[in-house]
Amino acid sequence: MASNLKFTKELITFLGKAVIALLETLIFTFIPRPRKNVAGEIVLITGAGRGLGRLLALRFAHLGSVLVLWDVNKEGNEETCRMAREAGATRVYAYTCDCSQKEEIYRVAEQVKKEVGDVSILINNAGVVTGGDFLNCPDDLIEKSLDVNFKAHLWTYKCFLPAMIANDHGHLVCISSSAGLIGVNKLADYCASKFAAYGFAESVFIETIVQKLKGVKTTIVCPFFINTGMFEGCSTVRPFLLPILEPEYVVEKIVDAILKEKVYLYVPRFLYFAMVLKSVLPVKIALLLSDFMGVFNIMDGFVCKKKKH
Template sequence: MGVEWRDVASLLLLLPLRLLLAVLAATVRLLLPTRPADLRRDTVLVTGGGRGIGRYLAAEFARQGARKIIIWGRTEKCLKESCEEIRSLGVECHYFVCDVGNKEEVYQQAKAVREKVGDVTILVNNAAVVHGKTLMDSDDDALLKSQHINTLGQFWTTKAFLPRMLELQHGHIVCMNSVLALSAIPGAIDYCTSKSSSFAFMESLTLGLLDCPGVNATTVLPFHTSTEMFHGMKTRFPKLFPPLKPDTVARRTVEAVRTNQALLLLPWTMHLLVIMKSILPHTALEEIYRFTGSYACMDSFKGRT
């Protein structure tokens, strides 16, 4: 028992020192930015790449030098248009119609990608839906659909492509999440729940990859972004906190991947939200409710991949 208490005491003494060293290391990284990785050997697959942020992401990866781009989605017309746009940039692009909420379809299309295009080295899990309703107003099938696409879909896609990345010792898993994973709002219970689950999935995955050389993960948590998916949403203070532009989110995301940044909050002021919830959780939740109380869910407030 005495030995155990000594171990605990040593840990308590070392913990502040380890935290201080971690803060100093993070500060050094900020002052001396990491040299961005070269994407010329990478094949990038973006789910939900036919529209919204996914379309901007696919194009941004192409602009920043990716070798090949693959886009998945459920609407062929949008996928074809996005693919043509990327090809106009001089980058090889392929599209596959795939519903990531369908496990069998994901595995089938992943096999087709490997046979037709080759190994995927950067997987961007972007596909998502939102129905924008309270629990009692939500349709059960719609609730299941959002969990299948927003959360379980990442399980299936990651299981499909991660093993080869581990073999190659080269790869990156990206999750396009939302700040709502950290601070839910009323009126979008399906989306908030699925994004919180997705955040936990990525946190666990990121820690698990620490012992896997050459394979990394990035989770992006943006504030309200002005895309078709959230058309009609209004915040109480639009001038103080305007919606993010999708091209800005795409650019910052690709930069985070190239510099191996594990977590990206957009804009940076969202860090204050995390700090506030850690120190005064109840007060923070009340303030978030007041801030988002005027979120308007119009008829068009419904997301599609």
């Protein structure tokens, strides 16, 4: 009897909270969510030497943030640093860091803490791609994909999350991919790394909820292929549903999601629908849909040049 009463109370509590959450979602569908102010926040961006990382740095420069730029390419990173200063950033710090090396991440992170301060917005953006049939992928490139696209997230969280918890203030941003939601032909190692990054970020997000760390936010980003040169040669057969995205558009969406403290961001919106279909359709029909959408041949024409974000 007591257990039934407890269950009833818990059910009523759940339904009440669910209704409130649903009403909140409906309200913010029509009324823009308030945006937080990131002026003065210390924003660390990995893979800042080009592509999305560079554009994110310039966007946060306009917003008055303190920038910490990491990239293995010193020349490209310093160019981003120069551009950020021209965009209005008053404090920009560029560090050469190979995100495939745990020891180097730890070393540079300590340097950042001493020279800049506690990172309050961490954007794990650095990425590499191999491309090709799995059995033909060299072992060293598979390991590099996992090290940069996934394991670097583990080590940067270890470095910067403790201060966020102590201050009950921070924002963890995981740049995953649509390839972290749906398997893609000729991208087995890349998909594995992006699925892992997504799962890791979501798990830590759940930990912050359980520990009642209301000041530590999470945003997980899953864009379709972006025209940064990383996937040069790839094409889409249904551009009206899954277009190759322009980096400026994606960065606008990412920054907007961070400022509104959204947990999940899929770009384009069709990906939300695709994930629902993947969950409910029989496997054979889901595979037919993937074939129809061009997922099986999207990598046709891709040539691996060991590109990085």
